[in-house]
Amino acid sequence: MSEDGPSKSARSKLLYACVLIALLQALYENVQSNAPLQQLRSGSSPQLAVEQRLSGMDPLVATAADGGNLAMHFDGFDPAEFHQGLLMSMLYFRAAYALYPHRVLVGPDGRVINSATDLAAASSTLPDDNWLKRHDVRAVMDIHQIAGGGVYQQVRAIP
Numbered sequence: 645m646s647e648d649g650p651s652k653s654a655r656s657k658l659l660y661a662c663v664l665i666a667l668l669q670a671l672y673e674n675v676q677s678n679a680p681l682q683q684l685r686s687g688s689s690p691q692l693a694v695e696q697r698l699s700g701m702d703p704l705v706a707t708a709a710d711g712g713n714l715a716m717h718f719d720g721f722d723p724a725e726f727h728q729g730l731l732m733s734m735l736y737f738r739a740a741y742a743l744y745p746h747r748v749l750v751g752p753d754g755r756v757i758n759s760a761t762d763l764a765a766a767s768s769t770l771p772d773d774n775w776l777k778r779h780d781v782r783a784v785m786d787i788h789q790i791a792g793g794g795v796y797q798q799v800r801a802i803p
């Protein structure tokens with residue numbers, strides 16, 4: 645060591661040791677059974693599970709709409725509660741994606757839906773069957789939130 649501090653060789657060795665420790669830490673974190681890489685590899689990622697459930701909804705939505713539009717009505721959801729609001733939004737936007745270019749209608753006034761609060765406000769009133777027919781709605785999908793966080797849907801065709 646010189647009077648000016650550690651030598652260039654010593655600084656290089658220290659830098660190398662720090663990088664090696666960081667790499668070993670990253671490796672250790674990713675071999676844990678609950679690490680994101682391990683979850684993806686095994687197919688047990690929570691995000692992947694949600695995505696698979698949502699994509700499983702696509703055929704149900706398409707069948708219910710039968711080549712036309714679909715109305716959705718949300719019951720029992722609290723949009724101010726984060727998880728319930730998120731679930732409402734994911735279900736609505738996934739249905740809208742699956743039906744495009746057809747529409748998913750929520751409520752009678754054609755308001756723009758940007759959030760769970762918008763969904764809850766629009767979904768408070770379900771239009772009558774005549775209004776739904778005039779807007780080429782082939783079915784109504786009622787989505788019910790039940791105690792304990794469960795969700796189920798009912799589809800009612802518009803005669």
